Each structure stands twice: as structure tokens, then as C-alpha cells.
Amino acid sequence: MISGTMNKNSDLSLVDVNIKRxxxxxxxxxxxxxxxxxxxxxxxxxxxxxxxxxxxxxxxxxxxxxxxxxxxxxxxxxxxxxxxxxxxxxxxxxxxxxxxxxxxxxxxxxxxxxxxxxxxxxxxxxxxxxxxxxxxxxxxxxxxxxxxxxxxxxxxxxxxxxxxxxxxxxxxxxxxxxxxxxxxxxxxxxxxxxxxxxxxxxxxxxxxxxxxxxxxxxxxxxxxxxxxxxxxxxxTQSVVWWKEVFSPLGALAIGASALGALFHYVTIGPKRVEEITSNEEEK
Structure with a gap:
């Protein structure tokens, strides 16, 4: 629920610095x-x-x-x-x-x-x-x-x-x-x-x-x-920390995770269903 009833036909739902305030x-x-x-x-x-x-x-x-x-x-x-x-x-x-x-x-x-x-x-x-x-x-x-x-x-x-x-x-x-x-x-x-x-x-x-x-x-x-x-x-100082420290660190963490996943895919490759099935049959 939105705080107040919002006009669904309104085009003023996103930030745009060009529109008059x-x-x-x-x-x-x-x-x-x-x-x-x-x-x-x-x-x-x-x-x-x-x-x-x-x-x-x-x-x-x-x-x-x-x-x-x-x-x-x-x-x-x-x-x-x-x-x-x-x-x-x-x-x-x-x-x-x-x-x-x-x-x-x-x-x-x-x-x-x-x-x-x-x-x-x-x-x-x-x-x-x-x-x-x-x-x-x-x-x-x-x-x-x-x-x-x-x-x-x-x-x-x-x-x-x-x-x-x-x-x-x-x-x-x-x-x-x-x-x-x-x-x-x-x-x-x-x-x-x-x-x-x-x-x-x-x-x-x-x-x-x-x-x-x-x-x-x-x-x-x-x-x-x-x-x-x-x-x-x-x-406030919390905003300064959020913008200058935590938000950039979060972006770096996401980027590092994505790079790690890509590196794993390139060097090792995806885990294939056939390999998992074969290993289970050997057991």
C-alpha cells in the first residue's frame, strides 16, 4: 500500500530534475x-x-x-x-x-x-x-x-x-x-x-x-x-557514510561476486547434470 492513494495515470512517479517542482x-x-x-x-x-x-x-x-x-x-x-x-x-x-x-x-x-x-x-x-x-x-x-x-x-x-x-x-x-x-x-x-x-x-x-x-x-x-x-x-553523518563508504563497498562486493562467478565459469565451466548423475551411479 502506498502512503496515500496515488493516481495510476500520473507520469510524475520518477525523479526528473527537468520538471518544475x-x-x-x-x-x-x-x-x-x-x-x-x-x-x-x-x-x-x-x-x-x-x-x-x-x-x-x-x-x-x-x-x-x-x-x-x-x-x-x-x-x-x-x-x-x-x-x-x-x-x-x-x-x-x-x-x-x-x-x-x-x-x-x-x-x-x-x-x-x-x-x-x-x-x-x-x-x-x-x-x-x-x-x-x-x-x-x-x-x-x-x-x-x-x-x-x-x-x-x-x-x-x-x-x-x-x-x-x-x-x-x-x-x-x-x-x-x-x-x-x-x-x-x-x-x-x-x-x-x-x-x-x-x-x-x-x-x-x-x-x-x-x-x-x-x-x-x-x-x-x-x-x-x-x-x-x-x-x-x-x-547527517549517516548519510555521508552511506553515500561515500557503504554504498560504494556494496557495489564493489556485488562486482567482485560477479567477477568470481565469471572466473569460475571460464576456468572450470558449469557443473553439468550428466557429471552429477554419473558420480551418483558409481556410488
């Missing part, structure tokens, strides 16, 4: 933390509610899980006048341009489409947890019962049929927008300029620098003030 733009300055997007994600994907408890924050639930693919984060800070201030942020999959989760997946279950969407093919997923360990944002989660990885799939069944992702459709303030990545990146940078003109000197666009993502965040404050995102995301 889809993206979601989240503007924290327009977000009221109504969590309509959070509820829409649950409803569209038929994800069950989870039992939670008060842990000292309005944020609920506390984190992502196999049953919760999107969370609106509440980060509390004190302003210069001593009054509290909430910073809202969207926690979900970034659908990275070069996703670490896909790089370390041993079965190809973590799939990258032509349009940049990263989704889990549950027919191939073995629940090894490599994706969860490699993700610099801690997004994928393994379900202990199904032994499968779960995360946001960008509502591929919706976008393949001309609809925006459920979270975007449910946003009442325009904090979420869906479209072509290049266009949304330009819009994000314009919004950052306007925020700076209004006095938000730390305003920035997250996901448009060296580490590019297909979910772009417009943040009024510097990334280090938001609890779940690394200020400067980097590829």
Missing part, C-alpha cells in the same frame, strides 16, 4: 495557530486522534507520530517588556531537494517523484528506521505495530487531480500557499523584505539557501528561536 509556502507572520491545517491533514488521510496530556503548552500534540503528520508548534518567548510572546511554526515533512531519508533507504521505499514530492511506498518499507535516523528534522516515524514509516506525503492524491494539499485548502488566513517552487521562493523573499520594512530585522526564508526544501517557511524571527528546526540544516 511543486512546493508549499508557510508564512508564520500570517499564522494564527488555529490548527485548521492540522485537523484537515487528519481528516483527509483518515488518521486517528491520539490520547494526549497537558505538558505545559498550548501545543497539542507534542510531536509528530505515525498518526500525526502535521503539528503547529507553539514556542514561548519573552518580549523586551517582559510580556510573553508566541511564535508559531509548521512542523511537517520538508520534502527536501536531496532528501537524506531516500538516500539511506535500503529498499527504495522512500520515493522521490519528478515534482519533488517525497513519499513512502509501504509495499517496499521494512521499518528499518534508517529514514528516521537520517532526517535532520526528525520527521519520519516508525509505527511499532505495522513496522512501517509514516510522514506527510504532500497529499499526492489531491495534487495529482488538480487540488491543493488539504492543509493549504483549510488555511483561513493565507498563511499556506501551494504552487510552483520557483514562484513561491520569489514570493517568500518578497514577503521577507516587507517584514523587514515593518521592523522584523531577523525575518528570513527557510529552505531557500544551500539546503533547499520544497516546503518554504517565511519566519519573522531567526530560525534559532523556533524549537524544532536546525538554524543551518546539514546532511
Amino acid at each position: 511543486k512546493a508549499i509556502l508557510y508564512d508564520a507572520s500570517k499564522c494564527t495557530a488555529c490548527r485548521g491545517c492540522q485537523g484537515a491533514c487528519k481528516q483527509w488521510h483518515d488518521l486517528p486522534a491520539e490520547k494526549t496530556h497537558n505538558w505545559g503548552s498550548y501545543q497539542n500534540p507534542k510531536d509528530l507520530s505515525p498518526k500525526t503528520w502535521l503539528v503547529i508548534r507553539f514556542d514561548e518567548h519573552l518580549k523586551e517588556d517582559g510580556y510573553p510572546m508566541w511564535l508559531f511554526n509548521r512542523q511537517s515533512c520538508f520534502h527536501c531537494e536531496n532528501p537524506d531519508c531516500a538516500a539511506v533507504c535500503p529498499t527504495g521505499a522512500m520515493t522521490v517523484r519528478k515534482d519533488g514530492v517525497v513519499f513512502v511506498n509501504h509495499d517496499l518499507c521494512i521499518g528499518c528506521g534508517n529514514c528516521a535516523d537520517a532526517c535532520p528534522f526528525g520527521v519520519p516515524h516508525i509505527d511499532e505495530k505495522t513496522e512501517k514509516s509514516y510522514k506527510c506525503n504532500f497529499c499526492i492524491d489531491r495534487i495529482d487531480n488538480g487540488l491543493a494539499p488539504a492543509c493549504v485548502s483549510a488555511c483561513p488566513t493565507g498563511a499556506l500557499k501551494y504552487g510552483e517552487r520557483e514562484e513561491l521562493e520569489r514570493e517568500a523573499l518578497k514577503r521577507v523584505e516587507k517584514l523587514r520594512e515593518k521592523g522584523f530585522s531577523e525575518a528570513n526564508a527557510y529552505g531557500v539557501g544551500d539546503y533547499k526544501t520544497n516546503v518554504i517557511l517565511v519566519l519573522p524571527f531567526s530560525p534559532d528561536k523556533y524549537s524544532w528546526i536546525p538554524p543551518k540544516p546539514q546532511h
Whole structure:
């Protein structure tokens, strides 16, 4: 089963850098933390509610899980006048341009489409947890019962049929927008300029620098003030080892096995059925 219903007639199932990439733009300055997007994600994907408890924050639930693919984060800070201030942020999959989760997946279950969407093919997923360990944002989660990885799939069944992702459709303030990545990146940078003109000197666009993502965040404050995102995301060491050491070693091992089989065939030849039968008759 694929994570979400995929349009079988879609030709966007394989990676192709030539096709324009889809993206979601989240503007924290327009977000009221109504969590309509959070509820829409649950409803569209038929994800069950989870039992939670008060842990000292309005944020609920506390984190992502196999049953919760999107969370609106509440980060509390004190302003210069001593009054509290909430910073809202969207926690979900970034659908990275070069996703670490896909790089370390041993079965190809973590799939990258032509349009940049990263989704889990549950027919191939073995629940090894490599994706969860490699993700610099801690997004994928393994379900202990199904032994499968779960995360946001960008509502591929919706976008393949001309609809925006459920979270975007449910946003009442325009904090979420869906479209072509290049266009949304330009819009994000314009919004950052306007925020700076209004006095938000730390305003920035997250996901448009060296580490590019297909979910772009417009943040009024510097990334280090938001609890779940690394200020400067980097590829994890496990991915570096996988790409530079283990993957080449695996290729060498396969090549050596093939050469050994070929050498055996050339020097000794195949084991013939007649020889085996003759030996058995002599016994």
C-alpha cells in the first residue's frame, strides 16, 4: 500500500530534475495557530486522534507520530517588556531537494517523484528506521505495530487531480500557499523584505539557501528561536557514510561476486547434470 492513494495515470512517479517542482509556502507572520491545517491533514488521510496530556503548552500534540503528520508548534518567548510572546511554526515533512531519508533507504521505499514530492511506498518499507535516523528534522516515524514509516506525503492524491494539499485548502488566513517552487521562493523573499520594512530585522526564508526544501517557511524571527528546526540544516553523518563508504563497498562486493562467478565459469565451466548423475551411479 502506498502512503496515500496515488493516481495510476500520473507520469510524475520518477525523479526528473527537468520538471518544475511543486512546493508549499508557510508564512508564520500570517499564522494564527488555529490548527485548521492540522485537523484537515487528519481528516483527509483518515488518521486517528491520539490520547494526549497537558505538558505545559498550548501545543497539542507534542510531536509528530505515525498518526500525526502535521503539528503547529507553539514556542514561548519573552518580549523586551517582559510580556510573553508566541511564535508559531509548521512542523511537517520538508520534502527536501536531496532528501537524506531516500538516500539511506535500503529498499527504495522512500520515493522521490519528478515534482519533488517525497513519499513512502509501504509495499517496499521494512521499518528499518534508517529514514528516521537520517532526517535532520526528525520527521519520519516508525509505527511499532505495522513496522512501517509514516510522514506527510504532500497529499499526492489531491495534487495529482488538480487540488491543493488539504492543509493549504483549510488555511483561513493565507498563511499556506501551494504552487510552483520557483514562484513561491520569489514570493517568500518578497514577503521577507516587507517584514523587514515593518521592523522584523531577523525575518528570513527557510529552505531557500544551500539546503533547499520544497516546503518554504517565511519566519519573522531567526530560525534559532523556533524549537524544532536546525538554524543551518546539514546532511547527517549517516548519510555521508552511506553515500561515500557503504554504498560504494556494496557495489564493489556485488562486482567482485560477479567477477568470481565469471572466473569460475571460464576456468572450470558449469557443473553439468550428466557429471552429477554419473558420480551418483558409481556410488
